[in-house]
Amino acid sequence: MNRQPKAVALISGGLDSMLAVKVLQEQGVHVEGINFYTGFCVEGHTHAIRKSDQKKEKRNNALWVAEQLGIKLHIIDVIEEYKEVLTNPQYGYGANLNPCLDCKSFMVKKAREWMDENEFDFIFTGEVIGQRPMSQRKETMPIVAKQCGSDDRLLRPLCAKLLPETLPEREGWVDREKLLDFNGRSRKPQIALAAQFGFDEYAQPAGGCCFLTDQAYSAKLGDLWQQRGSKNYDLDDIMLLKVGRHIRPRDNFKVIVGREEGENNFMRGYRKQFTHMHATSHNGPLALIDGNVSREDLKLAAQIVARFTQGRDADSVQIEVNEKGNEIPFTLDVTPLRNDDIPKKWYI
Amino acid sequence: MATYTLDARRLLCPMPVIRAQNRIKTLAKGDVLEVICTDPGAKNDLPTWCRINGHAVIEIEAKDDEIIIKIAVGEE
Numbered sequence: 001m002n003r004q005p006k007a008v009a010l011i012s013g014g015l016d017s018m019l020a021v022k023v024l025q026e027q028g029v030h031v032e033g034i035n036f037y038t039g040f041c042v043e044g045h046t047h048a049i050r051k052s053d054q055k056k057e058k059r060n061n062a063l064w065v066a067e068q069l070g071i072k073l074h075i076i077d078v079i080e081e082y083k084e085v086l087t088n089p090q091y092g093y094g095a096n097l098n099p100c101l102d103c104k105s106f107m108v109k110k111a112r113e114w115m116d117e118n119e120f121d122f123i124f125t126g127e128v129i130g131q132r133p134m135s136q137r138k139e140t141m142p143i144v145a146k147q148c149g150s151d152d153r154l155l156r157p158l159c160a161k162l163l164p165e166t167l168p169e170r171e172g173w174v175d176r177e178k179l180l181d182f183n184g185r186s187r188k189p190q191i192a193l194a195a196q197f198g199f200d201e202y203a204q205p206a207g208g209c210c211f212l213t214d215q216a217y218s219a220k221l222g223d224l225w226q227q228r229g230s231k232n233y234d235l236d237d238i239m240l241l242k243v244g245r246h247i248r249p250r251d252n253f254k255v256i257v258g259r260e261e262g263e264n265n266f267m268r269g270y271r272k273q274f275t276h277m278h279a280t281s282h283n284g285p286l287a288l289i290d291g292n293v294s295r296e297d298l299k300l301a302a303q304i305v306a307r308f309t310q311g312r313d314a315d316s317v318q319i320e321v322n323e324k325g326n327e328i329p330f331t332l333d334v335t336p337l338r339n340d341d342i343p344k345k346w347y348i
Numbered sequence: 349m350a351t352y353t354l355d356a357r358r359l360l361c362p363m364p365v366i367r368a369q370n371r372i373k374t375l376a377k378g379d380v381l382e383v384i385c386t387d388p389g390a391k392n393d394l395p396t397w398c399r400i401n402g403h404a405v406i407e408i409e410a411k412d413d414e415i416i417i418k419i420a421v422g423e424e
Contacts, residue, residue: 037362060362060389063396072401077366239360269358 013061
């Protein structure tokens with residue numbers, strides 16, 4: 001090749017992809033980043049919603065990493081295509097509803113398409129053998145490479161020495177000797193390399209960067225699918241699973257109760273789409289009702305919502321109910337349910 | 349050179365960035381794109397995206413609950 005090799009990096013915003021980029025930049029490779037938005041990314045959302053988080057600096061880690069490294073970043077909306085990956089994963093789910101192996105294959109495949117369209121030479125990731133129980137194992141890495149049709153043009157600079165040689169190495173676009181042999185769950189080699197490169201700030205999210213690895217979130221998504229009788233969802237569904245307490249007292253409906261001002265504000269944007277209620281006699285949260293409900297169901301929902309108002313110990317709380325599609329609200333006077341009256345199993 | 353508007357209200361990051369990125373691909377150097385957002389995260393993310401991709405933020409205006417970010421399109 002007479003020109004500078006060009007590679008596209010899968011950028012999550014974490015330390016590993018940051019290190020992988022730097023390793024290849026040091027070898028003179030032109031790098032641009034690609035980042036996929038599935039709708040389940042932890043990035044920014046909850047910070048944007050929750051009032052308590054609003055004092056923290058809001059930043060998208062993938063963008064921040066790209067700026068630190070001086071590379072372009074292309075963010076791709078894959079919300080629609082991702083539904084097939086999540087609802088029908090060939091290799092199943094991990095500990096929660098995380099289809100990590102299918103997800104990785106999907107992302108590398110999308111990166112491969114981007115690579116071809118933009119005339120880049122190869123793809124690379126910050127993966128390390130043994131780092132993740134499902135997608136980053138020595139036995140599963142060839143699956144990802146084969147599934148996505150990229151086999152020979154997929155490089156993992158942080159553990160390349162432990163894997164078979166790839167095209168970029170054979171062609172001399174990168175020097176295999178200068179690649180690494182990281183292995184296992186220890187973060188020490190990464191932290192040492194970060195220090196060597198002078199990276200003194202980087203994100204290390206404890207649970208990864210995806211809501212699907214979160215047990216509480218997966219329980220809510222599983223409940224949504226079960227009640228609908230299918231694995232369908234849209235972006236609003238999965239955004240609402242990120243906010244509020246979700247309480248299902250009966251099979252036909254659940255109540256989403258805002259936990260603080262930021263969540264209430266966010267949920268206000270959904271008032272037209274849902275029957276909703278709030279207390280008028282006391283301060284309290286906004287609640288959305290998801291499902292088809294009878295008046296009797298609404299009364300039970302109002303008693304639950306009253307429990308989360310400042311009138312929780314009062315004999316009666318006035319709740320204004322706005323039914324979906326009906327512009328005229330009505331009022332219910334209810335006795336708040338006591339803590340003991342809300343069985344734990346109602347909390348999704 | 350022309351000025352265009354992108355409605356990114358109610359979208360949470362990174363969606364405003366994705367929409368701006370896709371729109372800018374269709375514009376010419378020197379065009380201006382006004383992105384109207386409601387997610388405060390866009391105040392950080394859009395300027396960062398512009399810096400790394402060669403575009404310039406001309407103005408950030410906060411009006412009521414909306415943030416209007418004006419971007420001058422640079423070289424692709």
